[in-house]
Amino acid sequence: MKRTVTTKPMPNAPRGTKHPPARAPLERIEHERDAWLGQVHPSAHFHTLFDHLPGVCFYCKDEQGRFMLVSRSFLQHHQMRHESELIGLTDFDVVPHPMAAGYVRDDARLLSGKSRCIERVELWYDKQGTPDWVFVSKLPLKDHTGRICGTAGVVRPAAEHEMQLPMLQSVARAVEIIRREFAGPIVLAEVARKCGLSMRHFQRRFQQAFGFSPQEFLMRTRVAAAMKLLEETNRSAAEIATRCGFVDGSSFAEQFRERVGLSPTGYRESVH
Missing domain, CATH: 1.10.10.60 (Homeodomain-like)
Structure with missing residues (x-):
């Protein structure tokens, strides 16, 4: 006896079709995406998702190197309770001078367009003052015209394979x-x-x-x-x-x- 297999139509796909409908032209989709992003309230931006990733710190800085957005874990790492304690400060205000100087050098490379991404394993000092291995990724941020207007970074514990x-x-x-x-x-x-x-x-x-x-x-x-x-x-x-x-x-x-x-x-x- 021949076995019949019943398939369900894809979500949002017209019944009786085997393939998803054709997409709109890419340029139009990108325009609609940008318009949609513009409607999202600043307090609900995606950076708040990092508050739910244990051990991961996130930040954004403007062209002057001032912190503009930070995750809760980033605040906790610097023993702060609210972003009002950190917003507007620079690296030189929150970490020892030699460390801050290295971060500023990274920012200068990203802001100048000389680097599209900086990734490396670093040693961070935890709240107990103990150095620990972390993996750092930094990117330039661009405004709606494509001009670089700041930097963003993610710091997370280094995975075992990265330590090899x-x-x-x-x-x-x-x-x-x-x-x-x-x-x-x-x-x-x-x-x-x-x-x-x-x-x-x-x-x-x-x-x-x-x-x-x-x-x-x-x-x-x-x-x-x-x-x-x-x-x-x-x-x-x-x-x-x-x-x-x-x-x-x-x-x-x-x-x-x-x-x-x-x-x-x-x-x-x-x-x-």
Whole structure:
């Protein structure tokens, strides 16, 4: 007995047809799409979807580098509760100067049209001051005339397969050692040896992977740990300097001010 198969018509397709109806010309569809997007209220724009993606941070900046749209997770990462605390600020207002300078260099490439997309694995510092691996994607934003008018970015935890890249594997061991032992007298030549690299190749690969040297990563890690202690404890600056691996109080104050823009005492006062 011959078996019959009954098929249901596609949604919105006229009965009796096997193929979807022909689409309108692309130019007309694009015009209708743009008109439809113009009707969407700004407070309901699609960036709010990022609030429902755990671990993913999203932001948009204008040509001046000022934050215009941010996800809730981005605010939480910077220990802020409402976008009114961040809107209109630049990277230099929210992260240490060396980090901000790197972000601004990326923005300049995107705004000039020299790059259509920037994607890389970076080290971000979490709310506990601990560096962690993240994957960053940045794009230029264009207005209705096609002119570049800002930048947008997404930051998310790096997937396991992304951490298998040869360049990252060569320095991942070093990152773990520094994260674990930053408070002690770390000898970077010994760290390089544990990674199976000469000091020269270690320096080069670290620079290629992150855009800064292993010495700078060690110092940023120490400063981030010091910031956390200044925020959460009443320990003296001298005690914090010792706990975070600085040789003395004056070195601590110098390195801290260079990366944060404030003295340790000034930073404590600004967050309390």
